[in-house]
Amino acid sequence: GQNIDQPTEMTATEGAIVQINCTYQTSGFNGLFWYQQHAGEAPTFLSYNVLDGLEEKGRFSSFLSRSKGYSYLLLKELQMKDSASYLCAVNDYKLSFGAGTTVTVRA
Amino acid sequence: GAGVSQSPSNKVTEKGKDVELRCDPISGHTALYWYRQSLGQGLEFLIYFQGNSAPDKSGLPSDRFSAERTGGSVSTLTIQRTQQEDSAVYLCASSIPSRGGTRMNTEAFFGQGTRLTVV
Numbered sequence: 277g278q279n280i281d282q283p284t285e286m287t288a289t290e291g292a293i294v295q296i297n298c299t300y301q302t303s304g305f306n307g308l309f310w311y312q313q314h315a316g317e318a319p320t321f322l323s324y325n326v327l328d329g330l331e332e333k334g335r336f337s338s339f340l341s342r343s344k345g346y347s348y349l350l351l352k353e354l355q356m357k358d359s360a361s362y363l364c365a366v367n368d369y370k371l372s373f374g375a376g377t378t379v380t381v382r383a
Numbered sequence: 384g385a386g387v388s389q390s391p392s393n394k395v396t397e398k399g400k401d402v403e404l405r406c407d408p409i410s411g412h413t414a415l416y417w418y419r420q421s422l423g424q425g426l427e428f429l430i431y432f433q434g435n436s437a438p439d440k441s442g443l444p445s446d447r448f449s450a451e452r453t454g455g456s457v458s459t460l461t462i463q464r465t466q467q468e469d470s471a472v473y474l475c476a477s478s479i480p481s482r483g484g485t486r487m488n489t490e491a492f493f494g495q496g497t498r499l500t501v502v
Binding site: 376 | 414418424425431476490494496
């Protein structure tokens, strides 16, 4: 089976940095995804890690350690529009999602 | 089409009625998922289709739920004798399946979902 854990909520100030952690225990591993979901909208792809290390894409970075079953999503220079739910998803042979972390950015 | 298309976008049905939800994936995507998302909750896996392989139905919550995928493309999720607890947004996603050990990006693309309300 799969077990994917991430914090329920996080709050940060505009311009700050927030790190969202995700730990997983899955029967297999073919990559880890981060998705962003604004309220009332469909999830959209943010990042993908299949090898250990850091993947950077603009203000967003994602890190993976396969030996530790651990990933984080780093959001830098937070903007109000970054207020959303962030979903960690592991692909063993299918995509399984964590419950999501709601990030609230305050002015 | 350019993206994953789901219909209807909204469905209100009476308790006990059957409903059908449709998903049209991105052309060429052989992997197709159905998820359910209740208000304020994460994505609950329902079923996974991959090419001609037998679908993974392990997430279907009861035998009232079934899904099929015709011709490796369009998929229909059917809920029989709907109950109020079935009210949720049903999301469909499609992707190219992963090949283990490569860096091929196999992101799933989501449709806008069908909001089902059972009254």
